[in-house]
Amino acid sequence: MPAIRWGLTVPFAGVPLGEQGALFRAAEQAGYDDLWSGETANGHDGFTPLVVAATATERLRLVTGIVNPFTRGPGLLAQHAAALQQLSGGRFVLGLGASSDVIVERFNDIPFERPLSRVREAVERLRPVLSVPAERGHGGLRLENPVTVPVPIVLAALRGKMLALAAEVADGAFTNFLPIGGARTVAAAFAAPGKELACRFFWVPQPEAEGIGAARFMFAAYGSVPVYTAFFSWLGWGEQVEPMAAAWRAGDRQRALELVPDDLVREIFLFGEAAAVRDRLRAFEEAGITTFVLTPIAEPGALPDLMEAMAPG
Numbered sequence: 001m002p003a004i005r006w007g008l009t010v011p012f013a014g015v016p017l018g019e020q021g022a023l024f025r026a027a028e029q030a031g032y033d034d035l036w037s038g039e040t041a042n043g044h045d046g047f048t049p050l051v052v053a054a055t056a057t058e059r060l061r062l063v064t065g066i067v068n069p070f071t072r073g074p075g076l077l078a079q080h081a082a083a084l085q086q087l088s089g090g091r092f093v094l095g096l097g098a099s100s101d102v103i104v105e106r107f108n109d110i111p112f113e114r115p116l117s118r119v120r121e122a123v124e125r126l127r128p129v130l131s132v133p134a135e136r137g138h139g140g141l142r143l144e145n146p147v148t149v150p151v152p153i154v155l156a157a158l159r160g161k162m163l164a165l166a167a168e169v170a171d172g173a174f175t176n177f178l179p180i181g182g183a184r185t186v187a188a189a190f191a192a193p194g195k196e197l198a199c200r201f202f203w204v205p206q207p208e209a210e211g212i213g214a215a216r217f218m219f220a221a222y223g224s225v226p227v228y229t230a231f232f233s234w235l236g237w238g239e240q241v242e243p244m245a246a247a248w249r250a251g252d253r254q255r256a257l258e259l260v261p262d263d264l265v266r267e268i269f270l271f272g273e274a275a276a277v278r279d280r281l282r283a284f285e286e287a288g289i290t291t292f293v294l295t296p297i298a299e300p301g302a303l304p305d306l307m308e309a310m311a312p313g
Contacts, residue, residue: 003290004285004290004291004292005033005034005061005196005198005290005291005292006031006032006033006034006291006292006294006310006311006312007032007033007034007035007036007061007063007198007291007292007293007294008027008032008034008035008036008293008294008295008296008307009036009037009038009065009200009293009294009295010024010035010036010037010038010049010050010053011037011038011043011044011049011052012300012303013297013300014299014300015300015303017044017048017049017052018052020049020052020053020056021052021053021055021056022056023303023304023307024052024053024056024057024060025056025057026304026307026308027057027060027307028057028058028059028060030307030308030311030312031311031312031313032060032307032311032312033060033061033291033312034060034061034062034063034291034293035049035050035053035057035060035061035062035063036063036064036065036095036174036198036200036293037049037050037062037063037064037065037095038065038200038295039064039065039066039067041102041103041107045067046064046065046066046067046095047064047067047080047084050062050063050064050084050088050092051084051087053088054084054087054088054091054092055087058089059091060091061091061092061093062084062088062091062092062093063092063093063094063095063154064093064094064095064096065095065156065174065198065200065293066095066096066097066099066156066174067080067094067095067096067097068096068097068098068099068103068104069096069098069118069119069121069122070098070099070104070108070110070112070118071099071103071104071108071110074121074122074125074126074129074137074138074141075137075138075139075141077094077096077122077126078126078129078130078137078141078143079143081094081126081130081147081151082129082130082143082145082146082147082151083145085130085147085149085151086145086147086148090148090149092151093151093152093153093154093171094126094130094151094152094153094154095153095154095155095156095174096119096122096123096126096153096154096155096156096170097119097155097156097157097162097174098112098115098116098118098119098156098162098227099112100112100225100226100227100228101225101226101227102225102226115162116161116162116165119155119162119165120165120169123153123155123169123170124169125137125138126151126153127153129141129142129143129146130147130150130151130153131147131150132146132147132148132149132150133146134146134147152171152172153169153170153171154166154170154171154172154173154174154196154198155169155170155172155173155174156173156174156175156176157173157174157175157190158175158176158186158227158228158230158231158234159189159230159231159234160189160234163175163186163189163190163191164189164190164191166190166192166195167190167191167192167195170195171195171196172192172195172196172197172198172291173190173192173195173196173197173198174198174199174200174293175197175198175199175200176199176200177200177202177219177222177223177228177231177268178199178268178284178289179232179235179237179264179267179268180267180268180280180283180284180287181235181267182235182236182267183199183283183284183287183288183289184287184288185235186288187287187288187289188288190288196290196291197288197289197290197291198289198290198291198292198293199284199289199291199292199293200293200294200295201270201281201284201292201293201294201295202215202218202268202269202270202295202297203269203270203277203294203295203296203297203306203310204269204270204271204297205272205273205274205296205297205298205302205306206271206272207271207272208266208271208272211269211271211297212262212265212266212269212271214297215265215268215269215271215297216257216260216262216265217257218269218297219260219264219265219268219269220244220248220253220256220257220260221248223241223244223245223248223260224244224245224248224249224256226245229241229242229245232264237261237264240261240263240264241261241264243259244256244259244260244261247259273309274306274309274310277310278310294310296310
């Protein structure tokens with residue numbers, strides 16, 4: 001099995017993009033392995049923070065977590081990936097995924113159709129162009145500045161078919177909002193010994209009683225997105241999650257928050273100080289997770305101490 005890798009989600013919330021470099025350098029000095037960008041519905045894109053990181057660091061692996069093949073075609077994705085691979089000296093990994101109907105269809109007016117096929121086609125079209133030696137890609141694409149180090153591809157995957165696709169065509173899989181009770185189910189569906197299985201973890205560095213309110217709101221917002229509602233239903237939480245999702249989508253946020261299943265929130269979020277969080281993460285490691293991508297939910301001034309407290313080793 002791959003050795004455990006420790007990563008952080010970037011950019012850090014509340015910190016101007018131009019000031020992120022100092023935190024990236026601190027993460028590298030603290031011993032972290034990776035920085036995974038978080039391309040959200042209305043935040044920074046998935047590539048620009050990694051451009052900052054590429055120039056601010058020397059060792060960290062830089063991963064898009066994630067970008068999608070609906071809003072960017074394979075030619076543009078290849079250009080982005082090759083540029084970052086060159087800029088970073090071979091440290092870039094392309095994290096690719098279907099995203100969601102909210103981002104693709106509602107915000108970008110692109111039909112969210114056949115996500116599994118769309119991701120497969122994207123990988124098939126990107127591999128020749130991002131390999132060494134490079135080959136012509138779909139439509140005859142050949143980059144003017146081909147990569148000298150192949151670009152690995154990791155697929156965002158929640159349920160069985162996408163996890164199986166990641167095992168088949170990618171170098172790893174990346175999951176999110178994973179409850180500990182479902183970790184072995186996800187690992188079994190991936191079933192790719194020797195390949196990376198990464199997971200993003202939301203860390204609330206407060207006692208559970210103080211931090212669960214923020215966690216409940218985050219869960220309601222994410223869990224109401226159809227792809228996540230389906231994910232939790234696949235893991236056996238459908239009866240608890242679907243009423244909450246229906247209320248949220250109907251615009252009744254207060255009712256949705258009342259319907260949040262707290263037991264599931266406790267299985268997903270990491271609460272408390274670093275020592276307690278490390279104990280929780282060991283259970284995920286035992287279940288098959290190989291890369292921890294931590295997202296501290298904290299004020300900017302607290303980030304350096306939190307990064308140091310959770311530093312690898």
